[in-house]
Amino acid sequence: MQPARRFPDELERLPFVRAFPPLAVGILWAVRFPLPPWTLLWLLAGSMGAVLLFHGYKARQGFLLLSLFLLGAASTIIRTPEPSLPGNERIAVVCEVTDTPLIRDRWQQAPARIIAFRKAGDSSSVWQPVAERILLHVDTARPILTGDLVGAFTYFHPFGQPGQAESYEQTMRSRGFTGKAYVTARQWRGTAGRKTDYTISEKIMRLSRRIQKAIGKTLTETLEEQERSVAAALLAGDKTLLTADMRDTYSKAGISHILAISGLHLGILFLLLNGLLTPLVFLRRGREIRSGLIVSILWAYAFITGLSPSVMRAAFMFSVMQFSLHTLQRYSSYNALFASAFILTLINPLVLWDISFRLSHLALLSILFFHPRLRRWSGTGRAARWLHRKEKRTEGFLRYGIRGGRWIFLFTADTILIGMAAQIGVTPLIAHAFGRIPLLNLLVNPVILPLVTLVMGTGLFYLLTVGLPVGTWPGTVLSGLLNIQNAIAEKTAAFPLASIEIAPFPKEVLSLIYFLLTASVFFIKFAEIRRRPKTETNVQKR
Numbered sequence: 001m002q003p004a005r006r007f008p009d010e011l012e013r014l015p016f017v018r019a020f021p022p023l024a025v026g027i028l029w030a031v032r033f034p035l036p037p038w039t040l041l042w043l044l045a046g047s048m049g050a051v052l053l054f055h056g057y058k059a060r061q062g063f064l065l066l067s068l069f070l071l072g073a074a075s076t077i078i079r080t081p082e083p084s085l086p087g088n089e090r091i092a093v094v095c096e097v098t099d100t101p102l103i104r105d106r107w108q109q110a111p112a113r114i115i116a117f118r119k120a121g122d123s124s125s126v127w128q129p130v131a132e133r134i135l136l137h138v139d140t141a142r143p144i145l146t147g148d149l150v151g152a153f154t155y156f157h158p159f160g161q162p163g164q165a166e167s168y169e170q171t172m173r174s175r176g177f178t179g180k181a182y183v184t185a186r187q188w189r190g191t192a193g194r195k196t197d198y199t200i201s202e203k204i205m206r207l208s209r210r211i212q213k214a215i216g217k218t219l220t221e222t223l224e225e226q227e228r229s230v231a232a233a234l235l236a237g238d239k240t241l242l243t244a245d246m247r248d249t250y251s252k253a254g255i256s257h258i259l260a261i262s263g264l265h266l267g268i269l270f271l272l273l274n275g276l277l278t279p280l281v282f283l284r285r286g287r288e289i290r291s292g293l294i295v296s297i298l299w300a301y302a303f304i305t306g307l308s309p310s311v312m313r314a315a316f317m318f319s320v321m322q323f324s325l326h327t328l329q330r331y332s333s334y335n336a337l338f339a340s341a342f343i344l345t346l347i348n349p350l351v352l353w354d355i356s357f358r359l360s361h362l363a364l365l366s367i368l369f370f371h372p373r374l375r376r377w378s379g380t381g382r383a384a385r386w387l388h389r390k391e392k393r394t395e396g397f398l399r400y401g402i403r404g405g406r407w408i409f410l411f412t413a414d415t416i417l418i419g420m421a422a423q424i425g426v427t428p429l430i431a432h433a434f435g436r437i438p439l440l441n442l443l444v445n446p447v448i449l450p451l452v453t454l455v456m457g458t459g460l461f462y463l464l465t466v467g468l469p470v471g472t473w474p475g476t477v478l479s480g481l482l483n484i485q486n487a488i489a490e491k492t493a494a495f496p497l498a499s500i501e502i503a504p505f506p507k508e509v510l511s512l513i514y515f516l517l518t519a520s521v522f523f524i525k526f527a528e529i530r531r532r533p534k535t536e537t538n539v540q541k542r
């Protein structure tokens with residue numbers, strides 16, 4: 001009998017699982033206790049030098065963890081955007097609209113970059129050049145477009161003021177914004193022309209937005225209003241057509257996540273591509289070809305849906321996952337997930353506060369840990385094996401009926417269990433950030449997820465065949481599927497207990513909940529490891 005593997009031994013095979021926590025702790029520490037960046041850089045250089053000088057395994061590991069901690073702290077101090085505009089003071093600004101405006105009641109809301117400003121009440125003040133990202137709100141009486149250079153009088157409101165939600169402030173800061181400004185029709189002073197000297201990255205983003213709008217226009221020509229708005233959100237990531245009522249309906253039904261292109265949609269595409277391209281593995285170097293095609297298609301889909309930060313993070317995460325599947329290494333799923341979090345956090349430390357980043361990684365981590373255990377605890381695996389034995393002992397058409405029933409049972413049970421596993425990880429954060437807990441989404445997911453998959457598959461086929469002589473049936477099928485999806489959302493939202501609203505609780509309570517959840521995870525894992533030697537001994541005796 002071989003000795004049972006201990007938990008620390010298993011962590012040795014997961015380098016990014018061990019590397020991410022000290023990096024994250026360094027980021028959190030720097031936010032609370034900031035130090036001068038040069039001090040942190042000198043400490044980091046000394047710690048890395050100690051890693052090279054010391055030969056003892058434990059000493060080198062300790063200094064390596066300290067280096068990751070200091071790296072997180074230093075990168076946070078360096079990358080944190082600090083507002084240079086005077087807060088709550090009337091100023092004249094020239095800013096560039098950098099993304100497509102969204103209509104919010106009487107306001108057009110769009111990301112913008114301040115190019116220059118001066119004090120409005122001082123005629124002797126000079127224009128001061130800056131490069132600061134803000135969230136600009138312009139009165140709908142003055143239409144704006146992407147690339148416009150806008151001149152106006154306004155008040156700059158930095159994030160972090162009393163009365164602002166802390167989660168909102170942290171999310172906006174993680175995306176590089178330092179504050180927001182409102183421009184009424186009276187404060188408007190006109191556009192100073194359209195920017196033409198775009199950088200390469202800006203040209204790529206503009207081309208992506210143009211393709212996104214072209215897809216939305218194609219859908220507009222064939223679908224009704226409600227169907228068109230949901231189709232544009234699902235297929236092109238364009239949520240500008242969604243009405244407030246439609247957003248509220250999907251939110252109450254607990255399925256609002258399907259309206260924003262994110263990890264769910266790329267995950268569906270990831271699974272579909274891995275299934276469809278499986279025959280390639282039988283070719284010479286087929287695994288490399290399959291992985292290359294899947295990663296290319298994932299990034300192409302991210303490109304045509306607007307290259308939003310959440311989509312790019314999801315595309316990167318699944319690219320790492322695909323690489324781990326290609327290597328066929330044990331524990332690669334956990335390592336790939338933490339590798340994605342490590343690299344994205346290293347690039348932008350403030351992404352740790354982005355709500356979509358936390359939700360996507362927490363959901364996948366919770367699924368990886370809890371789904372196989374929920375499957376075992378619920379007896380789903382035993383029921384599936386019993387149906388399989390029943391199928392082998394049966395002949396004729398009844399055998400195919402049992403096979404179909406087993407497939408439906410496994411799909412339904414796994415969909416519910418995956419939803420439950422994800423909910424364990426994200427429900428505290430959703431309740432803290434949004435003040436609402438969905439209750440019926442676990443029952444709706446087995447129906448809505450296959451429907452979303454069909455909508456995405458049919459929609460992509462429809463867009464690829466526009467102008468080809470295939471008839472109108474793809475558009476008709478897409479319209480019917482969207483009608484069914486909207487009807488399910490409306491019926492679910494109409495239930496009195498579809499979701500419950502709760503009072504927001506402080507982040508200290510959220511931290512305590514996740515501390516207890518993490519402790520439960522370690523308790524379950526250690527309990528499983530303690531039971532392993534007994535099992536191995538019994539197997540040897542038999």
